[in-house]
Amino acid sequence: MTTNKRGSEALIETMMNHGIHYVFGIPGAKVDQLFEDLQYSTDPNAPQLVITRHEQNAAFMAAGIGRLTGQPGVVAVTSGPGASNLATGLVTATSEGDPVIALGGQVKRDDLARLTHQSIKSQELLAPTTKFSTEVQDANALSETFANAYQTAIAPKAGATFISLPQDVLSETTDRPVMKAPVPVNQGIPTENQLQELASQIKRAKLPVILAGMRASDDETTAGIRRLLQQVHLPVVETFQGAGIISHELEDDYFGRVGLFHNQTGDLLLKKSDLVIAVGYDPVEYEARNWNQDRTGQIINLDSIDPELTVDYQPDMMMTGNMGATLTALAAQFDSSFSLNQSATDYLTTLREKRDAEDVPPVITDSTRVHPLALVSELQNCITDEMTVTVDVGSHYIWMARHFRSYEPRHLLFSNGMQTLGVALPWAISAALVRPNTQIVSISGDGGFLFSGQELETAVRLNLNIVHIIWNDGHYDMVKFQEETKYGRSAGVDFGGVDFVQYAESFGATGLRVTNEDDLAAVLAEAFQTEGPVIVDVPVDYSENSQLSQTLLDDQFY
Known part of the structure; x- marks a missing residue:
């Protein structure tokens, strides 16, 4: 059974169904109906409205929620400069894999083709900064549009989405049911033969190294890496966004981070390695031309998305799917007798001393x-x-x-x-x-x-x-x-x-x-x-x- 409600109320109810706890932003005439309904909602599960001092910072806060929780943060702003001020925050989120849903007020539908107050083509303006940018033309489409923006924002590679909301669409009545909570999308793992081949390559390598990138920092993938390292101690190099993947207990396997300049302990290790296992690695963090140029050795790419291929990054094996489950299954391919050769162990000891000395x-x-x-x-x-x-x-x-x-x-x-x-x-x-x-x-x-x-x-x-x-x-x-x-x-x-x-x-x-x-x-x-x-x-x-x-x-x- 459906109940008539304002478009903004349907939008808020959809947010609640999707577990949204905060909406960051700055009000304005074209989006004030949404702010009114958020501020005065009597539902204890309604998102908390957090008013900021600049739209760009509101987008950063939404992206912070996205990075910390893995679920989209939400930012809501008014039309014109309110929407245009989102651009830097949204392109940062999309580049760095942080799920965000941005809501931008817009002039009434009747004014969209007119040169009127605060009228800009925000959908087109923000399309290059997001994964998905659209404008809602009917209140009945609000809930479905939000649900699809949510799904797109969290799908690998995560990033920002934008919904333009004409003023009269928010105040218009809708009689369509709101969307329910999304069902998690579960990726699979490689076949047993593929896992055996991956394990064989590690066992044959003289110096295998894990390069842990931004998408390896979610809880499940981090747990998978840690389970693998508890079974077989491999040296790990983190990217900047991969920080914290290696725990205290596994610190002997940590060989620093790489990024920006090609002159770190981790760079030395990647250069010498004959097998790099790139887990959740994204070239936006540290392009392969910085660490793989003139390097001899193979690369295995394990990720939730297919890699971007360049002349400097052409993996010898690519596995796309659930990274955490794959790493857990890979750990089972090793027994307690496996260890790196003595030459590699001696080299890593020397490199570890160099790493620690640089911190003094x-x-x-x-x-x-x-x-x-x-x-x-x-x-x-x-x-x-x-x-x-x-x-x-x-x-x-x-x-x-x-x-x-x-x-x-x-x-x-x-x-x-x-x-x-x-x-x-x-x-x-x-x-x-x-x-x-x-x-x-x-x-x-x-x-x-x-x-x-x-x-x-x-x-x-x-x-x-x-x-x-x-x-x-x-x-x-x-x-x-x-x-x-x-x-x-x-x-x-x-x-x-x-x-x-x-x-x-x-x-x-x-x-x-x-x-x-x-x-x-x-x-x-x-x-x-x-x-x-x-x-x-x-x-x-x-x-x-x-x-x-x-x-x-x-x-x-x-």
């Missing part, structure tokens, strides 16, 4: 500024496995990705596809909502922080326990040191200073400042003991950043 902070030369490794080391002392750390883009992102250890998947977040400035604080807000009983840490540079710093008010309003640490050096330094490497000088990277302590206090948050490396531990301890959002301003010493892009692949490790 140098002796202090300038006590008024903190060396990145000292800051990473102190953060490591403060942060437990259940805490979530979100990292913005900048020089700090390189230092954190290379040296900060994380032992649970999707607890150390990077923007590695688009390298989008401003994601850290919005992601931290999402993490604080879905992981409410844990401490959340957010990290940015002084440049990137002001891309989304206004959301500090959102964090204060929601009373979230977020410690946001600003690595302060007075430049867009990730650009600066690369320009200096290429041209011998930099251009367009300097800006004025901001008193971030006063900035924090003006929003009702706590502001703390580190004045030298000696008081870093005490200030961080105070930040972690303080309720509500905290901003910590840390003067950072980036004098060694020029070394980040230098080639460090010594012949002795080949």
